[in-house]
Structure formats: C-alpha cells, structure tokens
Amino acid sequence: METWTWLVEHIVLVAPYVALVLDVILRVTAVLVVPRNRRPGSAFAWLLAIMVFPLVGFPLFLLLGNTQLPRKRRRKQVVVNRLMKVRAHDIPDSDLDEDSPSWLQSAVALNRELGAYPLTGNNSADLEIEYEASIRRMAEDIRTARETVHVLFYIAGLDETTRPFFDAVAEAADRGVKVRFLYDHYGSMKYWSVYRPMRRLLDAHGIEHYPMMPIKPLRDGALQRPDLRNHRKLLIVDGEVGWMGSQNLIDSAYASAKGAREGVRWQETMIRLRGPIVSEVNLLFGTDWYLESGESIAEDQVVRPSPDTSGTYECQIVPSGPGFVLENNLLLFNQLFYSAEKRITAVSPYFVPDESMLYALVTAAKRGVEVELFVSEKGDQFLVDHAQCSYYTALLEAGVRIQRYEAPKILHAKHVTVDDSVTVLGSSNMDIRSFLLDMESSLMVGGTDFMEKMHEVEDVYRSRSRELTLEEWRTRPFWKQILDNTCRLASAIV
Incomplete structure (x- = not known):
C-alpha cells in the first residue's frame, strides 16, 4: 500500500522510466516474435512500424499480425478438407486434350494436390460481362429450381438491381425449394442500407442464412484478426447449373448515390457452368456452409451425376484462403506464368503482387512472352490503388503492357489467360490480401474454344482502356512516387 501511494505521488517522476522500460x-x-514464419517483406514492414511507433505498432500487430483462422475454425477446416478429399473422389477425373501442352498437366496435378479437386471434362461454359444481365440470368436459373438453391456472395444486398434475384429466391423458397444463403459479414454489413432489407426478406420467406466469418474479435477466448474474409461468389441450382466469378450481389455503383451520379460503375466477368464441374462448385459451397452452420449437406445433394455432359471444356476448381496450408492461387498463377510460351493476359483490379509473382511476370516478359496487364485507371481503395502503382515502373521497364480501364468505370473482373491453352477466372485478385487473408474461388478452364470467348472479352476491355507508356509514367509528380512507395510498404503488413 505504501509503495502504491509513493508511485501515485511521484507519477511524473516514474512515468518516463516506465515508458522507457515498456518501449x-x-x-x-x-x-523475437514478428519474423517467425513470416515473409521477409512482411516481417520488415511490421518491425519498421513497431520500431517507429512501438506503443501503436505492437498492439496493431497483436490484432492484425496473425493470418490464421480462429482455433475452432481451424479444427473445422481440418474436417472440411478431409471430407472434401473423400467426396472429390466421387467426381470423375478427365484427361486433357492430346494437343494440350505438357506443362498444363503439371498445373492440373498441382491444383489437385493443393485443393483436392480433379479435372473434369464434358463441361459447358458461357461468359457474361454485362452487370444487370448476369443478375437477370441468375434469377432465371433460380426460377427453374426443383430441389436446391445454394447462394454465396462476399457482398449481398437488396436493391433495385438485385431485386429480380431476391424475388426468384423468395419464390423458390415459397414453393418448397431448399434455399441456403451465405454472405460475408463485413463485406455485406458495411452496405447497411441494402443489407438490412435483404435479411428481412430472407427471414420473411423462411430462408436459412448465415453471415460468413462473423466479426467476433474475442471468439474462442483470444484476440483474433477481424479482416479474414470470405470473398467467394457462387450460385448453384439443383447441382446442375453453377455460376461463379467476380461480381457481387449489389447494384453496379455499390449503393453509392454519389458514385451513381458521377457515372461510377463496376465492370465484372461471370461464368455460367453446366456439366460435372458444377459438383465441384457445389462441394466448395458445402464446405463453407458447414463452417458457418455446422450442417454437413448430404452427399447426394452436393455431388451428383450431371444430366448435361454435352460440353467440351475441361475445368477444375481451385479453392484458396487461410484455411489452406499454402497460397493455392498464388502458386497456380506463378506456375502458369513461368510456363507461358507466347502470351499472358492478366486482369486484376487490385494488383499488389508478392515478390515471387512480380519476378514471374518480369521474367516472362524478358524471355519474350507478350505480357499484358489490365487494371483500373480509377481505384476504389486508396492504399491499394497507390501500392499497385508502385509496381508499374518495373513492369513497364520489363516490357509489360499496362492497360488502364478508363475512369469513372472500375474494372473489377479477375482472370488470366495463358497462350491459347488455359484460362483462370473467379474471385481472386492478384494481391497479398487474396493470397493470404481472403477465402477465394478460381476456375481453371482448358481448351482453345473457350480461349476464343476470353479473347473477345479482353478485346472489349481493351477498347475501353488506354495503354500506359513508360515515358508517361516517368513524368508523374515526385510526391506521387513517394506516396505510391509508402503505400506499397504499408500493404506488406499482413
């Protein structure tokens, strides 16, 4: 008691020494702690932040420094991954066409090892790049549902654009179709004006729904990172028709009246699937449903023989995220970039690669591969926008062509084409967040026929873009270069 009284009376004298010891x-x-099992760039960024502002940096590290899922989710994920491998064996394997390059078979084997999903043949696939049209087409598919409708979107909300989708979902539930609905907690809740009406509609029609990765910082009795998110976009109807891609379930101005007035619109790419690949998409949904609801959907509702095997495309699902040991999407992208012989076209709204991906693209360009990168001229995220700009000089100097989708539109599509052999498209950006923190879904499609469809999409995006030259980029203001490089350093803190 006397000691405490003395400390209170001499707080001004003692405080500097306490602060020094704590520092x-x-x-x-x-x-001792930060570099453990962490990339050198990330460790350096965290250490720099802590050394400059220790009383701020260290608490932030405790909050944001762990990229693992919560303990309970990790245990569930182990069960999910084991179950996924077992059920994936019931999906028939397919062989690549004889004219496929040998390196593509290596990519297939890599994906099977990382994500457990096989390559499937006899699939049909159509692309949709018109925002409202994709929502209408998904609604039309839902109206044909007889048994199940499975919905998963990072952002989901009820507005005038998405009303046809939700009306179709409500009608399906009212006639006895089992509807399961998932949406990311933070991704959707931040659009409160459309999030709340959506939940009311789902409840009114008795639709079972769950927020994915709910933000509960002290869940499991430990401080846990709040920005681990489920970024996937999936729709499966009766296990026969599947949709996936980059588009969220919200209007194309993202509930922004100001953005709508200024002409801001998100440009997306969605793919509609039929054939055996739909079982893979459905199985991926089933894993997320189990994580959120605790219910394991019966196998005959998830993996089932496809009634339509008239297609000609080979397809393979590539899941990724903090529930996996490695960065599945990053490993696939790098494997394809190093294998490319003629051409790489990459579309990513948020391009903040790690060193391995940057070297893969630069190496490809230096050895004569034609590399083209599509990004947005106008970014919707300040930090990411400036961070990705810091990579342009190295890419342009290596010979990479950079196409900037002209403002005020925002190119939000995410896909890669390599030579005339393979396409990868889905929800994954080419940034550190998508590699480490977000649960993503990508689809690899082989075949020159599908590549022709992708080239048509790329031609549309190219017609709406302006190519950035090295000469132009070198003339940007010095203060912007400093800002870009500062944001690049901050983006490494993961």
Missing part, C-alpha cells in the same frame, strides 16, 4: 520490452519482443 525496450516491446522492441525486443518484436524482434
């Missing part, structure tokens, strides 16, 4: 403890602890 030293935080810095030493950071050096």
Whole structure:
C-alpha cells in the first residue's frame, strides 16, 4: 500500500522510466516474435512500424499480425478438407486434350494436390460481362429450381438491381425449394442500407442464412484478426447449373448515390457452368456452409451425376484462403506464368503482387512472352490503388503492357489467360490480401474454344482502356512516387 501511494505521488517522476522500460520490452519482443514464419517483406514492414511507433505498432500487430483462422475454425477446416478429399473422389477425373501442352498437366496435378479437386471434362461454359444481365440470368436459373438453391456472395444486398434475384429466391423458397444463403459479414454489413432489407426478406420467406466469418474479435477466448474474409461468389441450382466469378450481389455503383451520379460503375466477368464441374462448385459451397452452420449437406445433394455432359471444356476448381496450408492461387498463377510460351493476359483490379509473382511476370516478359496487364485507371481503395502503382515502373521497364480501364468505370473482373491453352477466372485478385487473408474461388478452364470467348472479352476491355507508356509514367509528380512507395510498404503488413 505504501509503495502504491509513493508511485501515485511521484507519477511524473516514474512515468518516463516506465515508458522507457515498456518501449525496450516491446522492441525486443518484436524482434523475437514478428519474423517467425513470416515473409521477409512482411516481417520488415511490421518491425519498421513497431520500431517507429512501438506503443501503436505492437498492439496493431497483436490484432492484425496473425493470418490464421480462429482455433475452432481451424479444427473445422481440418474436417472440411478431409471430407472434401473423400467426396472429390466421387467426381470423375478427365484427361486433357492430346494437343494440350505438357506443362498444363503439371498445373492440373498441382491444383489437385493443393485443393483436392480433379479435372473434369464434358463441361459447358458461357461468359457474361454485362452487370444487370448476369443478375437477370441468375434469377432465371433460380426460377427453374426443383430441389436446391445454394447462394454465396462476399457482398449481398437488396436493391433495385438485385431485386429480380431476391424475388426468384423468395419464390423458390415459397414453393418448397431448399434455399441456403451465405454472405460475408463485413463485406455485406458495411452496405447497411441494402443489407438490412435483404435479411428481412430472407427471414420473411423462411430462408436459412448465415453471415460468413462473423466479426467476433474475442471468439474462442483470444484476440483474433477481424479482416479474414470470405470473398467467394457462387450460385448453384439443383447441382446442375453453377455460376461463379467476380461480381457481387449489389447494384453496379455499390449503393453509392454519389458514385451513381458521377457515372461510377463496376465492370465484372461471370461464368455460367453446366456439366460435372458444377459438383465441384457445389462441394466448395458445402464446405463453407458447414463452417458457418455446422450442417454437413448430404452427399447426394452436393455431388451428383450431371444430366448435361454435352460440353467440351475441361475445368477444375481451385479453392484458396487461410484455411489452406499454402497460397493455392498464388502458386497456380506463378506456375502458369513461368510456363507461358507466347502470351499472358492478366486482369486484376487490385494488383499488389508478392515478390515471387512480380519476378514471374518480369521474367516472362524478358524471355519474350507478350505480357499484358489490365487494371483500373480509377481505384476504389486508396492504399491499394497507390501500392499497385508502385509496381508499374518495373513492369513497364520489363516490357509489360499496362492497360488502364478508363475512369469513372472500375474494372473489377479477375482472370488470366495463358497462350491459347488455359484460362483462370473467379474471385481472386492478384494481391497479398487474396493470397493470404481472403477465402477465394478460381476456375481453371482448358481448351482453345473457350480461349476464343476470353479473347473477345479482353478485346472489349481493351477498347475501353488506354495503354500506359513508360515515358508517361516517368513524368508523374515526385510526391506521387513517394506516396505510391509508402503505400506499397504499408500493404506488406499482413
């Protein structure tokens, strides 16, 4: 008691020494803890933040420094991954066409090892790049549902654009179709004006729905990272028709009246699937449903023989996210980039690669591969927009062509084409967040016929873009270069 009284009376004298001791403890602890099992770039960024502002940086590290799922989810994910491998064996394997390059078979084997999903043949696939048209077409498919409708979107909300979709979902539920609906907690809730009406509609029609990755920082009794998100976009009807891609379930101005007035619109790419691949999409949905609801959907509702095997495309699902040991999407992209012989076209709204991907693209360009990168001229995220700009100089100097989708539109599509052999499209950006923090879904499609469809899409995007030259980029203001590089350093803190 006397000691405490003395400390209170001499707080002004003692406080500097306490602060000094705490400062030293935080810095030493950071050096011992931060680099453990972390990329050198990320570790350096965290250490820099902690050394400059230890009383701020260290608490942020405790909050945001762990990229793992919560303990309970990790245990569930182990069960899910095991179950996924077992059920994936019931999906028939397919062989690539004889004229497929040998390296494509290596990519297929890599995907099977990382994500457990086989390559399937006899699939049909159509692309849709018109925003409202894709929502109308998905609604039309839902209206044909007889048994099940499975919906999963990072952002979902009820507005005038999405009303046809939700009306179709409500009608399906009212006639006895089992509807399961998932949406990311943070991704959807931040659009409160459309999020709340959506939940009311789902409840009114007795539709079972769950927010994915609910934000509960102290869940499992430990401080947990709030920005681990489920970024997938999936729709499966009766296990026969599947949709996936980059588009969220919200109007194309993202509920922004100001953006709508200024002409801001998101440009997306969605793919509609039929054939055996739909079982893979459905199985991926089933894993997320189990994680959120605790219900394991019966196998005959998830993996079933396809009634339509008239297609000619080979397809394979590639799931990725913090529930996997490795960055599945990053490994696939890099494998394809190093294998490319003629051409790489990459479309990514958020392009913040790690060093391995940057080197893969630069190496491809240096060895004569024609590399073209599509990004948005106008970014919707300040930090990411400036961070990705910091990579343009190295890419342009290597010979990469950079196409900037002209403002005020925002190119939000995400896909890659390599030579005339393979396409990868889905929800995954080419940024560190998509590699480490977000649960993503990608689809690899082989075949020159599908590549022709993709080239038509690329031609549309190219007609709406302006090519950035190295000469032009070198003339940008010095203060912008400093800002870009600063944001690049901040983006490494994961």
